[in-house]
Amino acid sequence: MLQLKTLNDVFFTIAESHRNRAVLWQDPAGAWQPISSDEFVRRVRAVAAVLTDWGVGKGDRVAILSENRWEWAVADFACLALGIVDVPIYPTLLPDQIAPLLADSGSRAIFLSTRAQYDKISSIRAGTPLEHVVIMDEERLPDAETFSSLLDHGSRAPDPDFERTARAVEPGDQATLIYTSGTTGEPKGVLLTHGNVASNLNYSLDAFGLQPTDACISFLPLSHITARHLDYALYAKHVLVAYCPSFDRLPEAMKAIRPTILVAVPRVFEKVRQVAEQRASESGVKRRLFAWAQATGQPHREEVAAGRTPSSLSWKIADAIVYKKLRAGFGGRVRYAIAGGAPLGLDTGHWFASMGIRILEGYGLTETSPVLAINTPQANRMGSVGKPLPNVECRIAADGELLVRGPSIFKGYWKGRSETEAIDIEGWFHTGDIGHLDQDGFLFITDRKKELLKTSGGKLIAPQPIENKLKANVLVGNCALVGDRHKFASALIAPNFAALEPWAKEHGIGPADRSELVRDEQVRAAYQAVIDKVNATLANFETIKRFRLVPDEWSLDSGELTPSLKLRRRVVAQKYAREIAEFYIDEATSTR
Numbered sequence: 001m002l003q004l005k006t007l008n009d010v011f012f013t014i015a016e017s018h019r020n021r022a023v024l025w026q027d028p029a030g031a032w033q034p035i036s037s038d039e040f041v042r043r044v045r046a047v048a049a050v051l052t053d054w055g056v057g058k059g060d061r062v063a064i065l066s067e068n069r070w071e072w073a074v075a076d077f078a079c080l081a082l083g084i085v086d087v088p089i090y091p092t093l094l095p096d097q098i099a100p101l102l103a104d105s106g107s108r109a110i111f112l113s114t115r116a117q118y119d120k121i122s123s124i125r126a127g128t129p130l131e132h133v134v135i136m137d138e139e140r141l142p143d144a145e146t147f148s149s150l151l152d153h154g155s156r157a158p159d160p161d162f163e164r165t166a167r168a169v170e171p172g173d174q175a176t177l178i179y180t181s182g183t184t185g186e187p188k189g190v191l192l193t194h195g196n197v198a199s200n201l202n203y204s205l206d207a208f209g210l211q212p213t214d215a216c217i218s219f220l221p222l223s224h225i226t227a228r229h230l231d232y233a234l235y236a237k238h239v240l241v242a243y244c245p246s247f248d249r250l251p252e253a254m255k256a257i258r259p260t261i262l263v264a265v266p267r268v269f270e271k272v273r274q275v276a277e278q279r280a281s282e283s284g285v286k287r288r289l290f291a292w293a294q295a296t297g298q299p300h301r302e303e304v305a306a307g308r309t310p311s312s313l314s315w316k317i318a319d320a321i322v323y324k325k326l327r328a329g330f331g332g333r334v335r336y337a338i339a340g341g342a343p344l345g346l347d348t349g350h351w352f353a354s355m356g357i358r359i360l361e362g363y364g365l366t367e368t369s370p371v372l373a374i375n376t377p378q379a380n381r382m383g384s385v386g387k388p389l390p391n392v393e394c395r396i397a398a399d400g401e402l403l404v405r406g407p408s409i410f411k412g413y414w415k416g417r418s419e420t421e422a423i424d425i426e427g428w429f430h431t432g433d434i435g436h437l438d439q440d441g442f443l444f445i446t447d448r449k450k451e452l453l454k455t456s457g458g459k460l461i462a463p464q465p466i467e468n469k470l471k472a473n474v475l476v477g478n479c480a481l482v483g484d485r486h487k488f489a490s491a492l493i494a495p496n497f498a499a500l501e502p503w504a505k506e507h508g509i510g511p512a513d514r515s516e517l518v519r520d521e522q523v524r525a526a527y528q529a530v531i532d533k534v535n536a537t538l539a540n541f542e543t544i545k546r547f548r549l550v551p552d553e554w555s556l557d558s559g560e561l562t563p564s565l566k567l568r569r570r571v572v573a574q575k576y577a578r579e580i581a582e583f584y585i586d587e588a589t590s591t592r
Helices: 007-017 037-053 070-081 095-105 115-127 147-151 160-168 194-204 225-236 247-257 266-280 284-305 313-328 346-354 418-422 463-471 497-506 521-535 569-575 577-583 585-590
Strands: 023-026 032-035 061-065 085-089 109-112 132-135 174-179 189-193 215-218 240-243 261-264 336-339 359-364 371-374 393-396 401-405 429-437 443-448 476-482 489-495 544-549
Touching: 007 037, 007 070, 007 160, 007 194, 007 225, 023 070, 023 247, 037 070, 037 147, 037 160, 061 070, 061 095, 061 115, 070 085, 070 109, 070 160, 070 240, 085 095, 095 115, 095 174, 109 115, 115 132, 132 147, 174 194, 189 194, 194 225, 194 371, 215 225, 215 247, 215 261, 225 240, 225 261, 261 266, 266 284, 266 336, 266 346, 266 497, 284 313, 284 346, 346 359, 346 463, 393 429, 418 429, 443 463, 463 476, 463 489, 463 521, 476 569, 489 497, 489 521, 489 577, 497 521, 521 544, 544 577, 569 577, 577 585
Parallel strands: 023 240, 061 085, 061 109, 085 174, 109 132, 215 240, 261 336, 336 359, 489 544
Antiparallel strands: 023 032, 174 189, 359 371, 393 401, 401 429, 429 443, 476 489
């Protein structure tokens, strides 16, 4: 097994591969174009030469504000080769969210993708330490340089000084400063070293047997460590990487690239399920056929989860008629589907397994580079996040919190922020997640420690598993369980309007705006039925006693979701404070 010591070892692996197709990208006409490994390496060296000319070097910070594209990777590897600490920033952030990150990190330069991103930076640049701005699109602007102009710098011949500098980078050197999106508080900078990430790469996907014949679409934001770690692993294994800059282009990219590896956050899989169920409901014949296929697959889901193809005739018929079409939506060639970034939900895992698709769930944090545990093709247990990596120690504290220790764990937050106290005197990092290990060593994560709801009766409720059960229904777009310090749990539900509006029309509910729709008694009854079904699976103290449908679709842009599509509970609690108060108005009355 290749043992990586720094991220520059990944770059030199690319350089030594001499592949004609290392990277794919879409040109303005939508055609997929290849970049050879030799050309990729030349571009990295050219960008590094410019950074050197600018006097930007080891220990300096350089920001990257861009959607997924080959320029992102080239800028990243150029920084890493010089010992520069790059600072990835989510391209969806607003100017007043970006400015503090640039100032706090002290970024001297920034690589950005489009005129829209340039306009954001222009509006705040005066208050930042930025000395250089590079735009990836061909936009001629007076105070920015184009990425293409950087590529013209230097010769095509290898530069011995560049190679010496890159090979001199050590595992303990800082590689990247990542500001976490924050589900409850302000973003904080996580410092990861070359050795942190490289030590993780040596184990995270080792059991998957990735080959140069494999292909993967890079669409999860590279500003998130999960996506970036994945791309490093793919490059190290000579897997073809195809860059997709937006979710909107993903369905077409799936058809064109036909990936063999699919890594996505659970929300992507949930959306696929909802779309499939919605299409199946378009006619009575489709609905019955879909229900039959799902029922046929349920007894075989453990076989599918174990990687075996069921031998029963009924399963094979269902596979040919229904399951195969579902797989075609992913391109039809996926060998491994992996979920990470948030809890998948057992119901979603079971649903896909019943449809002949095995999803291998993993788990990690930005602070852990990121992978701590992952289900593998050889060892998969649905509901768990897999077994911890061989180089990670895990311990469950008395209160159920998962503690971890190992070479992939960060050393602290940027500028020695007080949050570094999350690492105790023995070197254990307190993850903030509640979990347990079963007798076979599989890790189960139940919820965030800070997100547990404690009723006024002293009962603890883990909201995420309940929310995942609700989101399994096609009518539910998103939801949030509330009820901390109250007698019972309640739910805020943001409907999946793409499914609700056709449902309403089918049930004779006339044209109405969304505010009217969520107040309709027939609609409320449909959602009450969804809640009743979920409540039947819960302990009495966990059951949802009241709910409110809101006329909003929660998203990253509106603030309820993080860039990795996790729920921002504090934002939801503030936005719907009045609605939440109404759940418990009789409690307030009874105490007067």
